[in-house]
Amino acid sequence: MNKESEIKNAEVAIVKDNTPKSTILKGIEAIGGISKFIKEGDQIFIKFNLNLPTAFPTNTNFDVLEALITTCKKAGAGKIFLGSFPFKSISINSISTTLNLEAYFRNLGAEFVYLDNSNLFNKKNIKKDQLEKISRESFSMVAINEKEFLVPKVILDSDKFIVVNQVNVNPLFKLNLSLLNSYSMVPPKYQEIETNESQDDNYVALDQYKKDLISNMLDVFSIKQPDLIINDLFYLLERSGPCIYKDSYLQKTGIMVLGNNAVSTDLITLKLLNIETQGYKLILDAHQRGLGIIDPKLITLVGEDIEQNSIFVELCASKLDEINLKNFIINSGQICSGCFKQAYHLLNLMKTHMIKDLKYNPRNALLVGLNPGEPERFDNVLLFGDCAIRSTNNCNFRRIKIIPKKSSTKKKSSKKSREIDLQNKKKIKFKTNKNILELPGCPPEITDCLNLIFKYYGKGNLPNLSLLNNFLKILIDPKSKEKLRITGVI
């Protein structure tokens, strides 16, 4: 763990050039050259974005990685490892197979590390105890602030730790900064925020989820701080991100921000992108915990001028209804960051890959958060998350009026029958509304939500989701998922 006293100075370089390769090389030169960071024979670990088995910019630009590996090799680096943990349920093997990463990095002279050991999952007759043993051998349990984190030994044992971070917009933190990138050096299970069912409403009101998340992120960050940080915004993903969605757009800025301290590098990146840093909790908390410098006077800034290169970025939707999903009305109550993030991804995923499904199923209402209110004009109600399910138990939409059938033949209304009608009017009957889909979880898992949606609407009404499910089956193998559980990754 680094202590505040250890952070003597922070150097940050803003560089601009014509290609991603030349920009990173220029950046490294600007902060003193690679030999300032790497000594002969050093074992290097490069942590990059490896979220999904999709292409750039969901994952880091491979041209940048190639330039970095070549530079490290020139500086005499010993072994160069690369890796990261992807989103939950997806094995690294699945990503590597889809993008052919292992061979690609091998050809560059570096080793792609299956941090989750998923490359061994396909070995014949591999048993549970063998997997547990492999897990014990490849991970170390690190305790920080009364929490325990499973950290790959290869990261802990490396002499130098470099973070190459693709800057994309992010629904919770506005931008994917290097501090967020560092978080996925621990398995998804250790990135999850523990919530318990008996949470009171204050949990949501105070957005305890985000507080816990930031605290967790900084705990992980403090385990192994990077020696070199590269915030790559040469191509900046804006409007909708950090994955590739329908509204995603790439802004070519030609800029990268490099530094020797993640907090300072992220701070300068935020300033460059005109994001308010005064209330940016992640950076402030990191500073308070002595993990970085935020005082501009103590940051040595080299390269391009911030003011002259200021970039305006279109951030992603800050409210769920801004996502503008066809045939969906979105009612948000008090919502914590956990549910917001998951709902944001689910809605964007639907907008991107379920265009036809959305058209086929009109008049839907998605209720998220605490007390989301009564939906108006709907055929189907989707309750997203435990809060929404719990707080709408007594809502009117849960029940629907039974309209008594009128007799087909008109009879003369006798006095008796008029009395019966009057009594019926007084006793309005209700039945349970079955057109409600509950998507439980705190926050709910996206893959689970998709499965529930598929069951609820039916295959015939969801041709896009049928196809998407087939892709997901290829990517998320249930056997691998089980093995990831055994090895403690998820």
Place this chain on the structure above:
Amino acid sequence: MINKKFRENWVKILDFNSNFVPGDKTKLTTKKIRIPLTPIEINPYLLYNLFEILYPKFINSQQNVLDIIISDDGRNILKLYLYKTKKAGIHESLETLPNDDIKLHKKDFDDVDKFYNRILEGLIKKKRGRISSIRIFKEQAISYINRYCLDIEDLPFDVLLIRFLDLIQELINKKLFIIYPEPKIFNFLKDIINFLNGYRLNNLFKIAYSYLPVFNMSFIFGAKTLTFILHVQKIFISKSEQPYLRLKLLIPEDLEIDFEGLSENEILELVNERLQTDQSYFIHQNNVISLLTEITNLSANVKKENLFLIFQKLLFGYRSFEKFWFLKPKPVIYNNSLRFITRLLGFNVNLRKLSHWAIPDLISNLFDSWFGLNSQILVILTDIQQTKNLNLKNFNYLVEVSEYNLLFEIENKTLTKIDSITKEELFNSTTEIESLESIRHNLSEKFGFLTSIIIIDRQLIQDFIKHFIFEQSKYSPLSKMKTLKMLKKQKFFYLFPEFPPYTLLKKKGTISFLKLVLPILIDKHEF
């Protein structure tokens, strides 16, 4: 100065145009004139009509044009020709003006707008009249045109097209021709040539042409004023080894047919019978023109949104069978009983319900997800017939069978560049090509990270074009299925690295894959 035959033909055109009285069909003669720069002989009335329709839409909608021939160094005016046009595009008379009517300045070609306005003022002062457009040819352009015009009458149309595309590329690349105001179509051509980055336009045509099967088709372009027929054939003539492209433009009178009062299907029936074609299409002229206008309005650096908007319109046009277009013989798939049986078997193939609104989005979003917003994709077009011993254990066979290697560069969903990669660049190492990763590694060093490599064999493309485009009238589910099955075989199609959609295609049976995909391609509701 200009080729004699070209000039003589041009004079004939002017002569016809100047004597033509609009609406006077008695002017239909048996005499033919050539379309300028082609050997295609057509009825002068049809040429008049084509100019009348196309020139205002694609070149200039105003009257009178001035042609300026200048020396190659741009210092002297060699000739000045003024064309008076009563209607835009209808060149009627040619007047040679004295060269000193216009003075050339050094910077005239840096600011053509200013130059044009000066010419306009000068001509008005000298009472030559008002012009709406100038066309400037360098002397070398005339030499190129003359060289191109040599013996064009004896050339098959495919060879002529190759020469014509070459001419266009030379004129634009060497800036030998300027037109002002610059029409969008000219801008579009310039964009395409810049975008090809030195790659020959005629090579693209050669690739596309080589994939077309032998065919004999006619297209009837219907309009109130004049319906005309385009007869296109790719045929073997006598004992020739190569098929030739033949093209004829006809008016109904050439076939001794009167279209008056006939329905589209009746017209098709007659034309098909007279020309003995395999297929005849009827399309309304205004639909074709509006589509062409939209295409030429695109920038060559095609933004995906624009490209998919056009794709959406094309699909909408395609689904509007017997509304926007007609085909003879009528495609069997539109037979309701057959469609009913197909539906009973679990396939909904109602092409009138093609999801024109959903298909482009589906493709676009899948493409973005799996290839990324920035990508470099290498397409290797092969011809496995070139080798007798095809060993698919590794990829060494590619050295022998690769025909064309094209590298597509996409930046922020926009196709920005196409590069042709030579065999030497592609297989520069002598080592075995165990995996395509070695090719990716080699090219990535030079061009940047290569996202994907796609190998497509000639046989697959030809079969696809044949069964899905040229044989639309036939039902032939087995041959269509067989073509789709080819996508699963490495020798015909291969995608590296294997993305989930491709893995799914390979894993699933063709029938179940179709059942999965058809509900996305075809709308559910029949009403």
